[in-house]
Amino acid sequence: MDLKLKGKTAFISGSTSGIGFATAKLLLQEGVKVIINGRHQKGVSEIVDKLQKLVPDGMVKGIAADFSKSTEVDFLLEELPLVDILINNVGFFTSQSFYEATDEDWYKQIEVNVMSGVRLSRHFLPKMIRSNWGRILFVSSECATLVPSDLIAYSTSKAALLAISRGLSQMTTGTGVTVNTIIPGSTLTEGAISFLNGVAEKENKTRGEVEGEFFRKVRTSSLLERFASVEEIANTITYYSSPLSAATNGAVIKLDGGSMGGII
Ligand SMILES: NC(=O)c1ccc[n+]([C@@H]2O[C@H](COP(=O)([O-])OP(=O)(O)OC[C@H]3O[C@@H](n4cnc5c(N)ncnc54)[C@H](OP(=O)(O)O)[C@@H]3O)[C@@H](O)[C@H]2O)c1
CATH class of the missing domain: 1.10.1220 (Arc Repressor Mutant)
Structure with missing residues (x-):
């Protein structure tokens, strides 16, 4: 299947490892110019080199920026070129008792897991709408509805992404832009x-x-x-990044191995 991704440009937040890295590799193989991201320049440069070796024809760059630091996000937004595909992937969790989690613990998970996508989407969505094409994908988690009791702050941040993604999709009416959420299970x-x-x-x-x-x-x-493999998640993210997925907008795509239950 030709995903018709050749020549597009993508930014993936938090992509020096895990799901983000696997997605970067796959998009590069599909001919997408990929910009990866992590907190530290050294780590980002090493992964750019690694991807370049894995996909010799691929066009990969990296920008270091820590999404828990708004000044670094401002720098990132200045550095980033126009992108066709935005994958809001960065996210972390702290496993802890609700009673022990401080305001700071909550704010940091909200800042990295939620505000990263808010800030990037606020920057890129109007540009995508003007050019009449774009893909924004939020990477949530099965925890959004399972809500393990040691992960209440994380689960809250992942549930918030569903509302943001749906809200943004409603701003794309009549355009070639789509905004969707991917929900991985344990990966x-x-x-x-x-x-x-x-x-x-x-x-x-x-x-x-x-x-x-x-x-x-x-x-x-x-x-x-x-556990799902990172490649299984990346395959789906890649499809929903492509022009072939045009009929899916404002949707939640579950890759949870059935863990969340429900019939839709
Ligand atoms: N793995 C799972 O089972 C699972 C299940 C459901 C949902 N998810 C979601 O899927 C997404 C990816 O998860 P993953 O498990 O693949 O992640 P991961 O392997 O832990 O990788 C995290 C990536 O994010 C970067 N990162 C972490 N904090 C950052 C920050 N403050 N600013 C910028 N980059 C940062 C890391 O880069 P550096 O270390 O180089 O900074 C790394 O590239 C997350 O949103 C996660 O919540 C994961």
């Missing part, structure tokens, strides 16, 4: 692998056993009963 990133390996070592189990227990005891609603 096997480098971070997840090292967490599972750590638990396995501590409890003298294999990683497979720890993974199995997670789905038997914690993510019991999963129909997939395994």
